[in-house]
Amino acid sequence: MRLELGKIQIxxxxxxxxxxxxxGVLYVNExxxxxxxxxxxxxxxxxxxxxxxxxxxxxxxxxxxxEPRVKVEGRGGIFPGVINKVTTVGEGRTHVLSGAAVVxxxxxxxxxxxxxxxxxxxxxxTPFSKLNNVCLVVEPADGLLQHEYEAAVRxxxxxxxxxxxxxxxxxxxxTVETFETKPLNESAxxxxxxxxxxxxxxxxxxxxxxxxxxxxxxAKKIVPTILYPTExxxxxxxxxxxxxxxxxNTTYHHxxxxxxxxxxxxxGKDFNFVGVIVTNENVYLADKERSxxxxxxLCKYLGLDAAIVSQEGFGNPxxxxxxxxxxxxxxxxxxxxxxxxxAGRDGASQSLADADKSADAVVTGGNANEIxxxxxxxxxxxTLDFVDKIAGGFDGSLRPDGSIEAELQVITGAxxxxxxNKMSAVTF
Amino acid sequence: xxxxxxxxxxxxxxxxxGGEEKADIKPEVREGAIGPGAALNAxxxxxxxxxxxxxxxDSYFNENIETAQAEVLDMxxxxxxxxxxxxxxxxxxxxxxxxGTISKAVKDVLKIPAVTAMYPENPGADMFKKDLYMIExxxxxxxxxxxxxxxxxLALKVAKGEEIGSPAxxxxxxxxxxxxxxxxxxxxxxxxxxxxxxxxxQEFVTEYPxxxxxxxxxxxxxxxxxxxxxxxxxxxxxxxKGNPDHIESSSASKFxxxxxxxxMDLTAETHETxxxxxxxxYANEDADRVLPVDVLRDMExxxxxxxxxxxxxxxxxxxxxxxxxxxxAQKISEELRADGxxxxxxxxx
Numbered sequence: 082m083r084l085e086l087g088k089i090q091i092x093x094x095x096x097x098x099x100x101x102x103x104x105g106v107l108y109v110n111e112x113x114x115x116x117x118x119x120x121x122x123x124x125x126x127x128x129x130x131x132x133x134x135x136x137x138x139x140x141x142x143x144x145x146x147x148e149p150r151v152k153v154e155g156r157g158g159i160f161p162g163v164i165n166k167v168t169t170v171g172e173g174r175t176h177v178l179s180g181a182a183v184v185x186x187x188x189x190x191x192x193x194x195x196x197x198x199x200x201x202x203x204x205x206x207t208p209f210s211k212l213n214n215v216c217l218v219v220e221p222a223d224g225l226l227q228h229e230y231e232a233a234v235r236x237x238x239x240x241x242x243x244x245x246x247x248x249x250x251x252x253x254x255x256t257v258e259t260f261e262t263k264p265l266n267e268s269a270x271x272x273x274x275x276x277x278x279x280x281x282x283x284x285x286x287x288x289x290x291x292x293x294x295x296x297x298x299x300a301k302k303i304v305p306t307i308l309y310p311t312e313x314x315x316x317x318x319x320x321x322x323x324x325x326x327x328x329x330n331t332t333y334h335h336x337x338x339x340x341x342x343x344x345x346x347x348x349g350k351d352f353n354f355v356g357v358i359v360t361n362e363n364v365y366l367a368d369k370e371r372s373x374x375x376x377x378x379l380c381k382y383l384g385l386d387a388a389i390v391s392q393e394g395f396g397n398p399x400x401x402x403x404x405x406x407x408x409x410x411x412x413x414x415x416x417x418x419x420x421x422x423x424a425g426r427d428g429a430s431q432s433l434a435d436a437d438k439s440a441d442a443v444v445t446g447g448n449a450n451e452i453x454x455x456x457x458x459x460x461x462x463x464t465l466d467f468v469d470k471i472a473g474g475f476d477g478s479l480r481p482d483g484s485i486e487a488e489l490q491v492i493t494g495a496x497x498x499x500x501x502n503k504m505s506a507v508t509f
Numbered sequence: 510x511x512x513x514x515x516x517x518x519x520x521x522x523x524x525x526x527g528g529e530e531k532a533d534i535k536p537e538v539r540e541g542a543i544g545p546g547a548a549l550n551a552x553x554x555x556x557x558x559x560x561x562x563x564x565x566x567d568s569y570f571n572e573n574i575e576t577a578q579a580e581v582l583d584m585x586x587x588x589x590x591x592x593x594x595x596x597x598x599x600x601x602x603x604x605x606x607x608x609g610t611i612s613k614a615v616k617d618v619l620k621i622p623a624v625t626a627m628y629p630e631n632p633g634a635d636m637f638k639k640d641l642y643m644i645e646x647x648x649x650x651x652x653x654x655x656x657x658x659x660x661x662x663l664a665l666k667v668a669k670g671e672e673i674g675s676p677a678x679x680x681x682x683x684x685x686x687x688x689x690x691x692x693x694x695x696x697x698x699x700x701x702x703x704x705x706x707x708x709x710x711q712e713f714v715t716e717y718p719x720x721x722x723x724x725x726x727x728x729x730x731x732x733x734x735x736x737x738x739x740x741x742x743x744x745x746x747x748x749x750k751g752n753p754d755h756i757e758s759s760s761a762s763k764f765x766x767x768x769x770x771x772x773m774d775l776t777a778e779t780h781e782t783x784x785x786x787x788x789x790x791y792a793n794e795d796a797d798r799v800l801p802v803d804v805l806r807d808m809e810x811x812x813x814x815x816x817x818x819x820x821x822x823x824x825x826x827x828x829x830x831x832x833x834x835x836x837x838a839q840k841i842s843e844e845l846r847a848d849g850x851x852x853x854x855x856x857x858x
Contacts, residue, residue: 192758192785205691227788276708289788324786325759325828339697351705387708389700395828396786417704419696422717425830426760428687429639436719442707443717444700447689450760450830472759472785472827488760489689490828500696505716507675507690508683 082171083261084155084311087254091180094131094213100245102252107181109215109245117240118217123225123233128218130462132184132199134211139203139458142194142467143493144185144231145320146209146333147238149178149246152315160316162297163236164243170315171308176249182212182333183245185238186463187219189231190290193472195326195493196455196485203455206495208502209333216462217241231290235321239332260345262309265355265383272353276386279355280310280340281376281405285322285329285393286361292321293330293393295359301368305360305375307383310341313357324394325472327449327495328421334494339501340389340419355383360405362398369401377408387415392498395423395449399434410439421446421496422506426488432506446496447504449473450488457483513557513668516585517546518595518611520604523650524564532568532603536577538584539564548653549594552661557668561588567603570610577607578614585615592668593619597626597656598633600648605633613640624664626656629682642667643682737851740818742841744826744834745792745799745858746784747775756825758785764824764837766844769817774803786827787858799856818850826857 090105097108111129118127132138150159155173158165184197197209204210219237221230263271284293286301293300295308295318308317318335341357348354360376363369380388388409392402399420406416422432422445432448450473468479473490480486489495496504521531523544542550542559550559563584570577585593593615595608605627612623626644627634634643642663646656659680666673675690676683692699699716706713731737748756754765772779780796782789797803805817822841826834845853 190788227790278704291787339695340700343697343701347701347705352708387704389704415704415707417700417707419700422687423828423830424687425832429685430830430832431720432687432717436722438719440719441715442703442713443715444696444703445716446696448687449828451689470758470785475757475762476755490759500698500700503692503695505690505692505696506687509675509686509688
């Protein structure tokens, strides 16, 4: 599969009469977005607000972040199986409104939504402070249950991102990058002397609002399977979860998966990057065993020399991570795992809920329990009502002056386990 | 701060009094620097000065820890120093333990900054590295020349309350405290680089060395459940409605203790979950799904268990640190034991 990714750099976002991209500025028609979102009877109202880098703006409670993209050549459409037909994607050409995002906000559970600060110390910890964000503050219809609310907000975000993405269809991209993965046998012939590597991509599927979707399928219900890396760039994997903000993989993270990017960067030089194995993080022991058995089996079947394994979430999924690592290593396939840590506010606790000797090569996104103080912001998109309650917050997190003292956990994407950030932790 | 006043602690050997045969000498204090103190003074330059040296035999200290500690603290206190340094102890085991013990006491009791130095395999290192900054030395006094400047530099920083860098920068034994740092490259790039090194058999450094894992063996089974007093303990966050103890939805810093005498069934009106790690709808509808009070009441009636303990304990196991969990468990088990509970059913989520 060969995909061209045409990136249109978005430097600013403004409301306008027509949704379009002109001179690097994204104009969005507020009314059309509102109408699109209100097509869903589960939603009572939606407010569209813009947040730009450097502004004294705080967005919370954040549910998902989505990059607007559009397919301009090749089979299928963006977000297959959800927004477009379930056609296999990952070939042809896709345009990206790079530097823009749709941010969905809503008090879905009041627990596991996050904070994005557009400036100040908090902005250093989230990649989304650097984007021009179109925020949807979604109010549910009366009596809507949490999981119905989540589904409605998720669809609202994806529909809006697809709608905005279309504005890039006829714009000449600033850069075009090409990614290609050939069928296994062909790549083995092309690079006979290079070690074969793959990416084991763990998806958050603990259930009860901790779900991820692959081509529209709830990933709890999949067995580990193989994707071309370019399928992910066209939205084959979508976030539908409310786990702690710091280490959930938003849809934006999936679309821009940095492990895939970095593996392509070394493909054909240091190794032959043959593909992606997606697997899940279910809560039942039998599911954990089956899935980790299968990832190890697929690694062996592909004849891999090495693999990178990335995690999503923490605690319970630590066991899936360690099971995957242990079993893949036992097949003679070398691993590097990517995780983050919950070492306590003082950093003195054990960081993971599971451990094994075979996990000798670990990259960490940092300690999510570390405390940060976020100054008050002039503007709040959403509401501060849940700051004390969201994971990482505590009684008194929100101070009377509007500043916040909380764990890094509250910041969307802060300790990302796809290795999206320039952060780590060391033992002092 | 002017010139930093330092009291230095050394053993009988480094004071030049004698070896093993003099290891039982009691603490004594002398004005100025003695033995290794000279190297430290040289490293301090004008920034600090050793005003007194306390000398104690290693056997005496270790065999009379409480008395020796009190005696040394008294001597140190008299000089009211700005800084206390013990050692370096290198690989001398009892000397290392003495350096760690007395440094911690000076820090905790006298509230005077204290620093020491030893070889990482000295038993004193494991005992005190979490409490103290401890410069890593070689295993013998031959390393004094290298160790003294590092020790003097770190000690001055600690005395002045300056920010302490990483173990690699400062030369101290890692204290086991994880701190976040910003890096030059993103995590994914670091991962791919590590993978290439691992494939090629080159050396690489993991960012998180795996810890020794704490496995707890279950107790032997109860022989006669019909007489057993059973308690319920949960990390699933089931609390009295309204969460009166304000247990956090994640990273809990406390647990709650709730009376269920006479409660036959948990309902949406009486109980709910404080846990932030799962969809609360089903737990809030019927908290027995997480904390099975109803079933245990049935079993109590049927005579399958002796009785259900009148209190249950609850916390939130969502990102709660192992240190906090251990602390809660110690407190809860003490109380359960005092209340004559025979067995506990632990439920998660």
